[in-house]
């Protein structure tokens with residue numbers, strides 16, 4: 001039946017567009033999710049940079065505390081030194097001298113600690129600076145990627161309209177009865193309602209077909225369906 005063959009051949013072209021529409025819609029549907037994932041990546045990187053900044057701030061405040069301590073110890077030495085002049089007894093004098101020595105020893109230790117902190121602060125400053133530069137670059141990259149995702153979704157939205165027009169133009173040439181069956185089968189099958197017989201297998205589900213079905217599909221005297229996926233079978 002030449003008419004049926006023609007209808008099925010045209011239906012294959014209709015299906016090419018239906019598949020394109022399904023794929024385009026998937027890209028559109030996934031776009032917000034992909035963009036959200038990119039945003040999440042950026043947030044993680046920002047949090048990481050914040051932790052590095054916090055380390056830097058903590059080291060600086062530790063240094064400030066040590067410096068304040070140094071200051072108080074210097075003042076204590078000054079106080080004890082002036083008290084030396086008015087010491088009423090030798091014992092008091094000795095105690096003051098000991099106290100001064102103790103403060104000086106403490107100062108020496110604290111000064112070493114401050115130096116150690118300064119080295120760490122310098123190193124951390126380099127880390128923070130490079131982390132901030134990396135974050136800036138990453139931010140730029142993510143924003144470009146999100147832009148591309150959205151642009152692609154928009155592009156696909158326009159493409160869907162074109163695909164629909166092309167599909168409908170071809171659909172007009174197919175018998176209503178066959179078209180109705182095709183559309184019913186398409187539902188839940190990713191826009192694939194017709195399958196080509198390829199090497200005795202169904203091109204839709206890859207199942208090997210009964211020889212009788214292959215013959216019938218070849219003859220195209222009636223519509224035949226895959227036993228497994230129920231798609232309309234067509235052999236070129």
Ligand SMILES: [Zn+2]
Nearest residue numbers: 202205226229
């Ligand atoms: Zn099948």
